Amino acid sequence: MNKKDKWLIVSYFMNLDGCAQAHWIDDRLPLLAKENREVILLSSFCGHKYRHLMHVRVLSISMKSLKEEVGYILKRTNWSNSWKIVSEKIIYILFYPLCFLENLIIKIGGESQWGWILPATVTTAVICLAKRPDLIYSSGGPVSAHLATGLVARITGIPWIAELQDPLVGEDISKSKFSKKALAYCEKVIFTTAKKVIFCTIQAKESAEARYPLGKGVVIYPGANIDIIPEYINKNKMDKFSIGHFGALYQSRNLKYFLAALQEAFVEEPDMSSRFALELYGGIFGEEIRDQIDCFPYKVINYHGMIKRKDSLIQESKCAVLLLVQNADQRSSVTIPSKVYEYLYLRKPILGLVFNNHELKTMIESHGHIVADATNIAQIKMAIIDYYHKWDKGQLDDIIQYVPSDITVEKACEQLIRVAESSIAENR
Structure with missing residues (x-):
């Protein structure tokens, strides 16, 4: 792959310590840099901004997600704990009635961060027009990242690979009937538009491909980041x-x-x-x-x-x-x-x-x-x-x-790059 090839990586969570959904991207960025991949990042304001990369962050338009994002922003301030507590109480009072009303009207489920779809779609489109990436790669977690990138990929023709950190369809996965239908529609959009769909378990891939037998599924275990794991202690x-x-x-x-x-x-x-x-x-x-x-x-x-x-x-x-x-x-x-x-x-x-x-x-x-x-x-x-x-x-x-494990982030990143290379090659 030419080292000038650019990836636009879209995920609601990035650079957020303690958030497993963010670690999927965070752990791979240094390895992608070693492989001379130029990356552009798009995420919410939940995590810190990557200063050494082009990292665009956008706020949600839903009250529930916006309240959480503002809460994360407050936690990163240098204010005293007492001021942070007071600010959080004020935010709760201001947002609670709107969040309650929003939940009555839209029952898509908090896990989807639906209010991020429109801002992320517009921003993805602007980045694609300005920077012309060779690949769009979405990862989640929240399906908003997949819907935003899927729409832009369909319009622009830029190859897109979607990584489902959790299955979207299945028993006990979603709560309301509306949520089940919405997530099923999201899965359909992903399979009909993406070049490849990455799953983290074999069973998740097989279950989804039973509904969409298009041969697009790939299994990549996210693996352990061995660079931050401490030495063995007896x-x-x-x-x-x-x-x-x-x-x-x-x-x-x-x-x-x-x-x-x-x-x-x-x-x-x-x-x-x-x-x-x-x-x-x-x-x-x-x-x-x-x-x-x-x-x-x-x-x-x-x-x-x-x-x-x-x-x-x-x-x-x-x-x-x-x-x-x-x-x-x-x-x-x-x-x-x-x-x-x-x-x-x-x-x-x-x-x-x-x-x-x-x-x-x-x-x-x-x-x-x-x-x-x-x-x-x-x-x-x-x-x-x-x-x-x-x-x-x-x-x-x-x-x-205890058998040594070879399920590492390095191995996952190698597999991801191979999937990306084949997707870009198919589009040329």
Whole structure:
């Protein structure tokens, strides 16, 4: 590929620490630069601006998305915490009535950031006219990036590849009937217009291609960013058998079954409770999930809240076992949490609570780790006790038993470049 070839990369989230949807793009930018790809970026105001690249950011026109974007902008100011809190309260008061009215009229679902479609479409068109990119690459997450780029690609004829970080259609994926229809339409636009459609799981690709058998699907695992993963740390030297969960807990992705299994494990192994710690990092959303944690009868849970990505990786490397929890519903059959790639590369023991996902189960077990059904308390209890016995004997951190992972960002970027090259070549 000629080094003058330009990519226009469009994603709602970019350069936002702790946001997995942003990391997909953020991690690949240095590698694209090494491969002499010239990139132009378009995103929302949620993340920081890349100063060394042409990075255009635009605001949404929907009240709900705009409120969130202004909130992110406030967090980046140098104001005192008290002023930030006051400002956030004022924004909430001003925006709440409009957001409430908007939700009554438009029930497309907050996950789509629909209010970003029009500003992103106009901006994408202007960039394409001014800079004439050779490729448009959208990634999300929010489908607004795909709809904006799809319309412009159809009009201009510029080759477009769309990366679906999550499936758009399927059981338990969307809530309202309107949302289901809207996302199904988005999927149709993507498949009928894009040169290639990138999925992050084989099952997601096969499910979508059953509806659109056009041969456009490609699977690329996002992989681990090995440049920021810390060195291996042996946890057997520590006093506590610690299991760490990193990431948000929400809806059916919660600790209900894990905590029930842990309580049974403590009964079966009475000495374990005094030597155990459950370390939780990330957001907790929902009163029911908070109650599950607060009402656990053993005082072994430490909640640390949300921390920066690099700090999270350091804490992951210090845990005896890394806990991966999938949603206990059908969306999990076609998705793989991006956190698993960091876990695998760290070569720390993993306890994967997997729901109806043979692809993820095989991935974890093939690297030497343990998988239990996400809703099977007996299986989870056995896995906890098995790891505890290994830790007690000093065998848990024998790194040889865990297969090195080659699912990396570098590999993903190589695959992405090949897809881009073929798409550009077809258009010439």
